[in-house]
Amino acid sequence: MSPPIDSGSTLGTLAAEQPLRIALFERLRLDYCCGGSTRLDDACARRGLDVDSVREQIEAVDRDGLRPDQAMPEWRPREATISELCEHVVSVHHDRMREEMPRISELLETVVRVHGADHSDLEMVARTFASLRTELEEHIEEEELVLFPTCRGLELGSIDPAGVEPGLIDRHRAEHEAVGRKLAALRDLAGGYELSQALCSTHRSLLEGLLRFETDLHLHVHEENNVLLERVGAMLDGPRIAGATTLDVLIETLVELAEAGRAERASRLAATAYAGLRRAEPDQAQRLNALMHKLILSPRHNDHKE
Ligand SMILES: [Fe+2]
């Protein structure tokens, strides 16, 4: 039996743990991709949903799977390597987008030409989609030329994390957020893609196309934000965080050694560590330098012979 759902878990984590939950999040309009760092209880409060009922629905999906009409792809991004993830994003999402965007633009052109005079909102839908399309075309090109080769290089060890452009990950996340906002605006302008409001068969095809486009873009951004960038971000932050943690432990140990009456020994060890870190990590080395001076001035410094 699956463990109960913790309402403090983030939507991105819940979606990455079990991709079948994504169909439910889509149905409840819970933003698991750009809003992936939002806790389940906060997201439910924002949408006016009862968190306990949503937790039960998630647990039901985990237990029983999805109904046939809710079927989602079986792809499990968390089980893929970074290279496989990049390959999947390009061959599934980017290629689909490159095929679908011109088709939607054409449908929009037709619908605006035929119904635009009586429905001025259609022109706004066309303009918003055109702007989203331009942003996305530039975004996916940069991913394929810069971000994904960097991710693959980090995985294979052919790229040094220290040489990666600072802010690369944050910039992509910010672009995803901007795209998410535009996508939400597009949905509002297009009446929530309500098929019963379709003006003709072309308009219906357009609404169906926009809905599929939105669902696929949510999944696409989720796979990048909550799996790929999360993993690559940890590879970039890892050495820094690990170094800082190691230094914290070292400093604490040296302080305890000094307090136990071996301040001179602690001071010498701090000096050795300082010499080792001075060039590579000057900021961190500075903390050891300060400790060294503090230990030298310690009243217990000469209390014991080494
Ligand atoms: Fe992408």
Ligand SMILES: [Fe+2]
């Ligand atoms: Fe992206």
